[in-house]
Amino acid sequence: MTQKHSRQIREIFDRLFEAFGPQHWWPARTPLEVIVGAILTQNTSWRNVERAIGNLHAAGALSWAKLRALPQSELARLIQPSGSFRVKAKRLKEFVNFLWTAHGGSLESLFAGSLDEARKRLLAIHGIGPETADAILLYAARRATFVVDAYTVRILRRHFLIPSGARYEDVRKMLKAALPDEVGLFNEFHALFVELGKRFCGRRATCDGCPLAGMPHDAML
DNA sequence: GACCAGGCACATC
DNA sequence: GATGTGCATGGT
Numbered sequence: 001m002t003q004k005h006s007r008q009i010r011e012i013f014d015r016l017f018e019a020f021g022p023q024h025w026w027p028a029r030t031p032l033e034v035i036v037g038a039i040l041t042q043n044t045s046w047r048n049v050e051r052a053i054g055n056l057h058a059a060g061a062l063s064w065a066k067l068r069a070l071p072q073s074e075l076a077r078l079i080q081p082s083g084s085f086r087v088k089a090k091r092l093k094e095f096v097n098f099l100w101t102a103h104g105g106s107l108e109s110l111f112a113g114s115l116d117e118a119r120k121r122l123l124a125i126h127g128i129g130p131e132t133a134d135a136i137l138l139y140a141a142r143r144a145t146f147v148v149d150a151y152t153v154r155i156l157r158r159h160f161l162i163p164s165g166a167r168y169e170d171v172r173k174m175l176k177a178a179l180p181d182e183v184g185l186f187n188e189f190h191a192l193f194v195e196l197g198k199r200f201c202g203r204r205a206t207c208d209g210c211p212l213a214g215m216p217h218d219a220m221l
Numbered sequence: 222g223a224c225c226a227g228g229c230a231c232a233t234c
Numbered sequence: 235g236a237t238g239t240g241c242a243t244g245g246t
Binding site for chain 1: 235236240241242243244245246
């Protein structure tokens with residue numbers, strides 16, 4: 001991690017924040033909603049997740065007790081708009097069951113200890129991979145970890161800030177090392193990466209008007 | 222009709 | 235360790 005590298009990362013943040021402003025992530029009212037949303041949004045657009053969460057809300061199912069009591073098949077029916085609903089119903093159930101059996105239903109207990117300890121605990125739950133674990137830690141537990149999504153990797157690679165073969169954990173550690181350890185910064189930065197990706201890094205998108213225009217860049221990547 | 226969206230687990234080489 | 239596939243909906 002060179003100072004130049006770190007400066008470029010910060011320049012990206014500054015440009016994105018200047019262009020897009022605060023993103024107000026995560027769009028959820030409670031830690032429970034963050035966790036449910038994080039699982040439902042796996043490989044799924046947020047719009048469809050909102051429909052699913054709307055169904056859960058209408059069914060009065062947005063509480064740990066109700067999620068625990070709800071039959072998996074009924075849960076699957078409610079979250080159907082978010083896609084992969086059988087898989088995701090199972091994942092939600094596994095999360096809730098683990099929260100109860102291992103931590104007595106206490107998120108505080110689940111999130112206790114060092115960042116790495118809490119992260120390992122989450123990753124051990126079936127259905128919680130690195131990105132979902134980091135989203136939960138950052139947006140529900142307010143811990144300073146970086147959420148590395150596909151856009152983030154693509155953008156950093158295009159700007160020569162990570163090697164082409166960089167893995168999730170490499171990118172996460174690089175970003176953590178390049179930035180001050182501030183939850184608010186990590187929160188905003190991930191959301192800004194997603195916004196940039198949606199607007200300018202889709203398959204059909206062009207770089208016209210991209211806030212990162214002028215920075216070293218390879219559009220072919 | 223292909224392709225994508227705020228991934229993950231599993232099989233296979 | 236790297237790559238491929240199923241999961242499944244709704245939008246472009």
